[in-house]
Amino acid sequence: MARPRSEDKRNALLAAAIEVFAEDGINAPTARIAKVAGVAEGTLFTYFSNKDELLNHLYLEIKRELREAMLSTYPRAADIKQRARHVWRTYVDWGLVNVDKRKVVAQLVVSDRITEDTRTVASAGFADFHSMLQESMAKGQLREHPPTYTGAILVALAETTMDFMLKEPDAAEQYRTAGFEAFWRAVASG
Incomplete structure (x- = not known):
């Protein structure tokens, strides 16, 4: 039994x-x-049942936790810059506390062991963020980049920002602000 x-x-x-x-x-x-x-x-x-199942499950668990951290208090009625700043702040805050999970998800994101179904399920959890991007592009508030590209810009700049915040805690808030402004300039129209 x-x-x-x-x-x-x-x-x-x-x-x-x-x-x-x-x-x-x-x-x-x-x-x-x-x-x-x-x-x-x-x-x-x-x-x-096997290591690939473990990897896919772990990917979904980390993405679920990240989504909850970023979107549980998401200000849907705020303007686009405030919503983007919220996503930035909560992602950076989560990453600073979850350094090992950041390392692991960075490996899983590029792994061919993560199935397309798993990626689709994980991405669906960020529908509010993707909707904000599409709505803002339609209104001309954001550049017309594919949402996945805009998300990749956010992740790359946030990861760099987190690394500097961890290395130089006395300048953490300066890096947090500078990182968001760099992201905003990269994606905002005009």
């Missing part, structure tokens, strides 16, 4: 995967993840 699954063990495996992948990359062995989680390697496969 199969053992019942434990939410605590599942969460320990995900936390261990984040730690191991942040340190060693996503090609790290599952045995190391199980060891860090304090379970037998076979236990990992009780929760995830």
Whole structure:
């Protein structure tokens, strides 16, 4: 008879995967993840049928957490610049606290082990942000870049900003402001 699954063990495996992948990359062995989680390697496969399933699940979990951080207090009625600043601020705040998750998601984003279905599900969670971009382009407030390109600009500038904020905490707010202004100049019309 199969053992019942434990939410605590599942969460320990995900936390261990984040730690191991942040340190060693996503090609790290599952045995190391199980060891860090304090379970037998076979236990990992009780929760995830294979490593690719683990990677896809982890990608969705991190994206879900990021989405909640960025959009749970999203000011839908604010003007475009205020909404963009909110997305920027909450993304940067999340990234400063979740350094290992940032490292892992950066690897997963470029991994061919993440399925198109997983990418579609993760992207759908950011529909409010994509709608804001499309609405703002239609009104001429933003340059007519594909939303994925605008999002990539945001991520690249935010990642650079976070790295500098972590290296030079005394200048953190200066970097946060400068990073947003660079993003805004890159995407705003006129």
